[in-house]
Amino acid sequence: MSPIGVQLHIQDTHVMIDNGVLQLTLSNPDGIVTGIRYNDIDNLLEVLNEESNRGYWDLVWSSPGTAGTAGLFDVIKGTSFKVIVENEDQVEVSFTRTWDSSQEGRLVPLNIDKRFIVLRGCSGFYSYAIYEHLKDWPGFNLAETRIAFKLRKDKFHYMAMADSRQRFMPLPDDRLPGRGQALAYPEAVLLVDPVEPELKGEVDDKYQYSCDNRYSQVHGWIRTDQPAVGFWMITPGNEFRSGGPVKQNLTSHVGPTTLAVFLSAHYSGEDLVPKFSAGEAWKKVFGPVFIYLNYAMEGDDPFSLWEDAKEQMITEVQSWPYTFPASEDFPKSDQRGSVSGRLLVHDRYVSDDNIPANGAYIGLAPPGNAGSWQRECKDYQFWTQTDVNGYFLINDIRTADYNLYAWVPGFIGDYRSDVAITITPGSYIEVGDLIYEPPRNGPTLWEIGIPDRSAAEFYVPDPNPKYINKLYVNHPDSSM
Template identity: 80%
Template sequence: MAIVGVQLTIEDHHVVIDNGILRVTLSNPEGIVTGIQYNDIDNLLEVLNDESNRGYWDLVWSSPTSTGTTGRFDVIKATTLRIVVENEDQVELSFSRTWDTSLEGKLVPLNIDKRFIMLRGSSGFYSYAIYEHLQDWPAFNLDETRIAFKLRKDKFHYMAMADNRQRDMPLPDDRLPSRGQALAYPEAVLLVNPVEPEFKGEVDDKYQYSCDNKDSQVHGWICKDPAVGFWLVTPSNEFRSGGPVKQNLTSHVGPTTLAVFVSAHYSGEDLVPKLNSGEAWKKVFGPIFIYLNSAYDGDDPLNLWQDAKLQMLVEVQSWPYSFPESEDFPKWDQRGNVSGRLLVRERYISDDYISAKGAYVGLASPGDIGSWQRESKNYQFWAKADDDGYFCISNIHIGDYNVYAWVPGFIGDYKYDVVVTITEGSDIDIGDLVYEPPRDGPTLWEIGIPDRSAAEFYVPDPNPKYINKLYANHPDKFRQYGLWERYAELYPDKDLVFTVGVSDYTKDWFFAQVTRKKDDNTYQGTTWQIKFHLNNVNKNSTYKLRLALASATFSELQVRVNDPKVNHPLFSSGLIGRDNSIARHGIHGLYWLYNVDISGARFVEGDNTIFLTQARGNGPFLAIMYDYIRLEGPPIINKKI
């Protein structure tokens, strides 16, 4: 069968792009996707919704003086349609709106150009957007931006986002007050009278389906009759904020599918881009690919997930795309590459260099060590080092960058102090880089694994009243609702005590230092104890306590040694963290590392105790998740440097 060319039809209020495989209808001139026709389904999008609530770009913005992460929600409606390309091989449409001073306080001060592309023979379509803030425009905060698709609830019931994270989903009707009971926050609903009885007693919460950027390249929905898949493919994370381990929403009950580009989830206000007056800024979000597939009669519809993963690999290998027409999206020959090798120098582990196996190495805007995880305005480019520490970061936009890295198994962050300048076609080999993790003396004891996650610690089973069946007997059991309440059940009278050499952190270290609910329904902070034995103490030397945190939410971490009642702690972090990872079922948020000096005079020969207090107690979600804790003895003078 001959492949049909791409056809464009412009009507008074709609624009239609059709390549014989699918037919996409957009509102004219707003640029909202109102219809997707495919495989004898007249519209995959929710026909019960208003046309403006089917497939759209949106954002949340706020004034520069506002705090937090909430603001005005704006479904981006363009005012001008322009045909960028129209031929049998490709149609690219631009839906744009421009800002001027008459709109101050009414619309976000951005020029926004939404693009949609359909190619000949392609079972899907692409979308990207160009946001621009001119230098003399007002300041504002961009709290969130994304693209969203609302699918038909009568057809799409099966959701997939990973091989082990897919299932039949409840209906949106099950979340309504007549069928669902709202829990501790609006996103979490207990299904008490669902349409399908199999879901009764389950919790539905969109945050249970969040995913790290590095693992979130394809997700979507399957309609089983007829067998049709709707998939959102993100071929690159270069335009997403926060780096590879930033978590974002994916798909959830609706049926809804999202590509999130900027959000404060699992980070808080730190990842809200704040555009200043006098600051010129432009960024391209996307392109992302909306992929549709179908199965033959008799085939298992769930195989559509396997096909979607294969298509995702095709898209990743095709990056950067050659077909977008915007000059703001650089093609492969307008970009550069950086390669090298990262080694670790850890003299208390080995006299030789250690390969930085599995290290995440990236280029991001010049800044301080670790600043990449809070960087939200510009592009980031990351690669994973091989077993020998070699890395290659490809297709980097021209500009100035620092090289950043972190290595699983070692605390802290690496930064290459030399600014790397990428020019068109540059191919830079920066040779061997050496990371020396924070280390003063030999390890006396350690708790956990330094991997920026609390997943290795004890995650309890959920309360049977608040279960999501997907995560029963699942490695991601931390995604169950209400685990914060299990702490007080496990430790009803006294807080956690961990004895070095006796306790097992996989069983005896609760995954989060949460607050304790009291009888009067208020909450109080908690104090955990680490007990350990020292045979010899050098009273005149300094010991070092390393505290790597995987998450913090409105918390204050205090350290005391051998006297829990002393008024002034040896160390206090002050108020830290807004990532809300406990409530959102994430096992990590932003990473923190504290290095605490402890005078040997504070220790005794024999039994010692370090007290870790999370001092804030204003609610159930204030918490710290530890990544890794280590006590180092005094430096060994003759140890090779």
């Protein structure tokens, strides 16, 4: 532990938390992250932006009956500030916005509590939020919610989101008229006169850096100049994300911007927009996520910061669910339950014996039909993969009623348990052997690819050379 305890400084318009490693500044009572001082850099966030456009929670919402995925964009600003925990080991602060009927039509009918946590000696900070809709409130649709950080464009130029997906990025100026040419949709811009000439002819499009929830655990930016600094978004748990493990979301993109997307309709459409009716009570905790900061000593390889960020991600995953968030709405491990068992496949056209479901994704999601987890977007989901013998263990499940769902690589269709599973605090449920019978009309005559919910066996050709992202030319995934 660092000998320096965490200190909280409350001013009229700002709150600053200092643990000797970083200083986190938030607007009071808005709860917008206006400054992050780290490693002798006065602010990692874009100082040219207004304070409300640096680090913030936001959402997109619409009135009941609204079709599609559009809505009102809202940077969530608190109206009340409260200290939740204050001691030398931890400071947790809360910025709340409480809804009442006078705001109907102007603000989403939700009580929102944004929390920020700084721990002693920790090179980063945590954030989570609690959204609540009361029974007697009007309905609404919630198309998107996330936390976003806008970093300094004069410092952060290198983005990393996977071992094979990282590069020096264009500047936001390169997307402006004159330097960039708009293409078929606003997010895609052809760089015709970029600041860095070697980027000329490339297309910048934030959707090129999307990632499955199951793989999107760490991403961010590196300042490669001295002193080299990394800014990383680490998402150690997926229970609060909608659409299951193969749902894709945005990560980092030109800005430089880094995101943790909790709920969105990207690539899915209106099916993944939760619609709440009048009289429907709902509460959900999004996060916590960890904003991790690291640096390289002078002379060290700045790209080693990516390797360090991956190691930190593993540490955070192993610590999930965290013990330190003070909200009763975030249950600790001993307040949750576990489920174990084995999944087997019975397919008489393949084998007379039951086959262990090797590498199957199996998870708990709210009760529904087979495959309904893909459209589930209101509550929590908990997923894992089976081992080579089909055994699985799902730990730290929130208390609720669930169905057990699965899909097995190499077999079409979706599995769903016939019996609902009720998780209570401290429960351990052994479901035994589960048998999945894939749908069949007869033996397989021929097939293209493997039914595993990916395009891994299909050749992905290089794009039109007039519209390329050099990162994906001759990319290793294209030859699979």
